[in-house]
Amino acid sequence: MLTVPLEIVTPERIVLSMDVRMVILRGGDGEIGILPRHMPLATAVKPCLVRIRLADDRQDVVPVSGGFVEVLPEKITILADTAELPEEIDVDRALRAKDRAEKQLQAAADEEEAERARQALTRAELRLQAVEEHKRLNGFLHASAPSA
């Protein structure tokens, strides 16, 4: 089975690095699925759950709060603003962040504040969704062994 190395990098660290069979993410022009030997492509990544499928058909998700992806035939690199593995996510904290963002959105004085709150809200919701999806898929990504 054909695979391609995938790396998810944030300004702080390499979140994940492994061989995958397929990656699905929200690009600048909508959802794209990337398979091995894809032609070179560069696009923005919108906040989304990046779906990863391994050669043995196991799946998992990584929440990404925006960034870029560089696709080469032999390598995929996601430059994410923030990203974490599902097991690293602190559900309580995400819930609190969601709460806070909702309040900020209501109290926002101008468009800039509102936009900031909306982004924070999206980030929190994605984290919560990621935890759900990770459970549902019985995901393979574990905090203790981030890279294979």
Added chain:
Amino acid sequence: MAQNSMRDIRRRIKSVRNTAQITKAMEMVAAAKLRRVQDAVQQSKPYLSKMQEMLANLSLSARHVKHPLLAVRPVRRIGYLVITADRGLAGPYNAQVVRAAMQEFGKRDKGSYAIYSVGKRGRNFFQRRGLPIAAEVVDLPDTPTYDSVRHLAENIIAAYEREEFDELYFIYNEFINAAVQRPVVHKVLPLASLGENAQGPRRNYLFEPDEESVLAALLPRYAETLVYQAVLDAKASEHAARMNAMGNATDNALELIEKLTLSLNRARQAAITTQIAEIVGGAEALK
């Protein structure tokens, strides 16, 4: 009299020993923090180099694209990002940066520059002198997270795009190694040479939706990453500087203890000699 001076010396030795213990502890704490930041610096490198690679590739096929971060404008105002520490006891760390900054400011008319300040030390200094601080960040964590500088970085880039200033300089202590940190002043914006530092092969990508919008999204993020990198680097320098300063302080304290011990022994010897002389004198007198 001898008794008094001996007690004084003992008291001083004790107090210096306490100081040495404290500086020793601070040295070790700084060393641990330095290791952690150096780790973070290492971890943050792949992101930046990947971004440089992408920008290099982009600049090949998007040479015609105009972007405010690339545009060279006539220089009317300059922005300075000055990175200092929140606390002192770090040797020449803060003074060095502030001196370099003041030298730069001296070249310009007041009102023709704006300061973006990281760290309490720099902020307090500039505030006291009534220098124009456009934005500031204090109380950064010992290992700064991207989130902790993101707001400042976005602020700076946005101000540059609004043409509030026409060039951006970073002034901070560059981390050379654990023993050497050098204050540097370097120009960051406009981004002059895209991808000069990039390694790796050049490719022709497909851009979605097009070069311009990818570049427009990538450039500000790249500039923000540069801010983050500078802050990390400065933080590594800070911990290294503090480690060295505290190491020197410990050495000095130990040296002082040695000297004091010597004079204590001398005082004690003198007291004993005096006592013997008195006894001998007394015995002589009885004969």
